Amino acid sequence: MEKEKVIEVQDLVKNFGTFVANDHLTFDVYRGEIFGFLGANGAGKTTAIRILCGLSRPTSGSVRVAGIDASRPEEIKKRIGYMSQRFSLYEDLTVTENIELYGGIYGMTMKEIRPRTEMLLKRLSFTEYGDTLIKSLPLGLRQKLAFAVAVFHDPEIVFLDEPTSGVDPITRRQFWEMIYETASQGITVFVTTHYMDEAEYCDRVTIMNEGRIVALDTPANLRSKYGTTSVEELFVKITRPQKEKA
């Protein structure tokens, strides 16, 4: 069965001066997939995500996101959602105001936003929090809401940059349930994480090291290929030898 590709990356190279941040990356992401992106800090994850989101141009290679070439970032931006651990919603605005802001930025009208907001709050059992300022919500709730806001405009792909950093295990669990639900609706989830157990939840995992992709497969295949019992062990095994060589 031919699966539909929503992200196609061919020989992506990104240089900053003489430093090679992304060294000939090639991979595809399929519709409705949960695609994990792993790698130590400085491995080139952030650079790759920035290019996929249209924030930065590749030095060479071809990148298509949601069927659109990276040379037209404005069109890509309309079709994706984004959430990072660093910022989740404006603290001095209420839950509803934040939703209305992002809906508005993504070109939705108030007529579309209002009923969807109500549905969303009901689904998250957030109804009584509608007029609460974000700053008085606990971190876990904020992260869940931030995710809901990132997919509020029905993007084709949502990019999650370490979305569960600093969140307690129960909320992380609930968060992943939301990710599954989103993927089941056909929204592709592209997620970076440094929790190795979370890598096991992904359909496929990419491991990056020093600007290159060193492994890409389902977690189960990777484990059997390298003879490890967990992705964590695998990660150490793959990234260490090269570190020592250098």
Next chain:
Amino acid sequence: MKRLMAFIRKEFLHIFRDYRTLIILFGIPAAQILIFGYAVRTDLTNAGIAVLDNAHDEITAELITKLDASEFFDVKYHLDSYNEIDPAFKKGTIKAAIVFPGDFGARLTREGSAAVSIIADGSEANNANLIVGYTTAILNDYSAGLTKQVTSSVPVINAEVRMFFNPNLKSHFMFVPGIITLILILTSALMTSVTIVREKEFGSMEILLVSPLRPWQIIIGKVAPYFFLSLVDVIVILLMAWLVFGLPVQGSVALLIAECMLYILLGLSIGILVSTSANKMENAIFISFIALMLPTLLLSGFIFPIENMPKVYDYVSWFLPPRWFVEIIRSIMIKGTGFVFIWKETMILVIMTLFFMIMSARRFKIRLEEGEK
């Protein structure tokens, strides 16, 4: 456009929800007007003085009454000896002491001139100068009257001074334009640089850049509310100046507002430029303060006249927008001049605005392409 409106709405919500921003926007202008208006008076009213009259004649008595009757002085003490002068100053209730020698009246009528000593409190140099000036003026005025009576055949040159545009030399006339200049720099440059840097510091700038909002829309969205609120500030200050201090705008109000808009635009582009060089709000505040507030206060001619400065500072001030703006609003508000007389200053501001806009647009683009973590 719809996207931009949603964004601008959010910016207003930020402003109205943060009482600190509101204080800076509206509290500080009001406070400054009142402080400068009532407390920081550079003109003299009812300064306390002491008089040591050794002559006790008709003329000295008349002079003392004259001093006391003027709106500038209030005779607090009639002293009996030199020893009392020092304690009177130390009590702090007087700013000057005037000593008439024993033969004052006699000499004046006999020789046509006599000496008086004026002892002023030099610890307040400005006041001391004013006091000496005013006292001398009152005494001269009196002696001129005398001379006229006695020898009416000798022509006496009597200079009658009139201050154009500001007949009573009121200091409000000087400080209201200065306050407008200062406040506009504060609200436009400082506040916008801080609000843009805030997005960077919290990481929300990333989210906005990933959204379909174009970078220029983000900047306009951040800046538009401050443009509007700065204008409101101008109107508040003008109304206060008019209602509280009776200072009307002599020239065209429309021209004044238009010039203010130009200056706000200039401030906003400086603010955007500052925001591209600062990654933390404290840095933005620091840069704005050192680079904008201090020069505005010191070198714009708002407090210290540029004419009295060493030439170097005069040249430095050429590069400071406030210098030209203070000149423009003084002309419009106080002299009531039209555009014909201030077009040069206006052109300088227009060029500066374009320069800063281009600079900040370029810097902003470079920052985007470098990619910030």
